[in-house]
Amino acid sequence: MNIVEFVKLSFGQWRSQRSAHHLAFRHFEEVTSTIDIEQLALDDERVIQLCKAHNIDPQIANSPFKMSWSGESDWDEDETLEGSTILVPIPDPENLTKGRLLREQGYAETIPSIGEYSIGEDGTFLLKTKYDRATAEEKIWFATDNLRFRVSLxxxxxxxxxTTASFSSEIRSLK
Amino acid sequence: MNIVEFVKLSFGQWRSQRSAHHLAFRHFEEVTSTIDIEQLALDDERVIQLCKAHNIDPQIANSPFKMSWSGESDWDEDETLEGSTILVPIPDPENLTKGRLLREQGYAETIPSIGEYSIGEDGTFLLKTKYDRATAEEKIWFATDNLRFRVSLxxxxxxxxxTTASFSSEIRSLK
Incomplete structure (x- = not known):
């Protein structure tokens, strides 16, 4: 599996169940959300701007996409968690199974991030991102075309x- | 990593947080438990009996262990979930990274089971077990010597x- 195939499998709408384990406090958090993943054109202005912000030639980008989410946490049922971000893979030359991933806005911080991805032989997508005060590691794999799992540390x-480990089950609700 | 090293890393007492996702109903279940994993001798009568029950020569067993757990689910806080089981790896000849795993009593059924395990290059232990009416797939990997994660399908x-996906964070509390 390479990044083009992985991103293509991800397009659509997903119903997500996420459990976060806050390890020091042994706390659980439950989040249910809807996630939309949609293809962006390589010449989309947002893609070009994100590349330029990282001094990267937009010509070497591949399979950019937009991810949006809307959900609820059991920690604060009155508040809706909503957001969206642009993601732009920059594969290594001649090897689409690893490279960098530009993200307009990260999970752990509200600033742009740049992570390193690799896709293993078993099809697991692994992303490592360093932030100022934390690092994030994310594994995503497909159980079937319509069910994927995500472990985030x-x-x-x-x-x-x-400090936090979370697990998401994501079921496709729309192609 | 081979099965001998993997089992050795697992010995001790672990505090576990487990979240189960019941996918069809979008339900969450939270379980906190204490798990004890202890070495057994190759000539332990329980190990020999389990091998014999599967018509396997006890001489080819390696690194047998006992796993006990005691926990509470948020589905029934009055009831304590308790149990223990004997596990006996039967590695493939000349390849300790894969083989069979005998289990006195499974998770999904209360009958003895026999699963197929393999340990990947990244150190992830993968176990597949077929039962009468279900198959179970379990991935376990160490983030550090004192923290491991488990995804069970x-x-x-x-x-x-x-039908069910669950995620456990297990923190070592005793060597």
Missing amino acids: IKTSDGKGV | IKTSDGKGV
Whole structure:
């Protein structure tokens, strides 16, 4: 599986169940949400701007997409969690299974991020992103074309301790 | 990583947070438990009996262990979930990274089970077990020596549909 195939499999609308484990406090958090993943054109102005912000030639970008979510957490049922972000893969030359991933806005911080991705032989997509005060590690894999799982770890900035581990089950609701 | 190293890393007491996603109903279940994993001798009578029950020569067993758990689910806070089981790896000859795993009593059924395990290049332990009316797939990997994660899927017997996906964070509390 390469990044083009992985992104293509991801297009559509997904119903997500996410459980977060806040390890130090042994707390659970439950989030249900709807996630939309849609293709963007390579010449989309938002894609070009994100590349330029990282001094990257937009010509080497591949399979850019937009991800939007809308959900509810059991920690605050009155508030709707909503947001969207632009993601732009920059594959290594001649190897689409690894490279960089530009993200307009990260999960752990509200600033743009740049992560390193790789796709393993078993099709698992692995993304590592360093932020100022934390590192994030995300694994995503497909059980079937219509069901995927995601494990996200938030680590201390030295990458040794894990503060939060979360698990999402994502079921396709629309192609 | 081979099965001997993997089992050795697992010995001790673990505090577990588990979230189960019941996919069809979009339900969450939260379980907190204490898990004890202890070494057994190769000549332990329980190990020999389990091998014999499967017509396997106890001489080819390796690194048998006992797993016990005691926990609470948010579905029934009055009831304590308790149990224990004996597990006996039967590695393939000359390849300790894959083989069979005998289990005195499974998760999904209360009958003895025999699963197929393999350990990937990234150290992830993968176990597939077929039961009468379901198949179970379990992935376990270490983030550090004292923190491990487990993703368990219960699938329909044809292996295509996933009915329950669960995620555990396990933190070592005792060596």
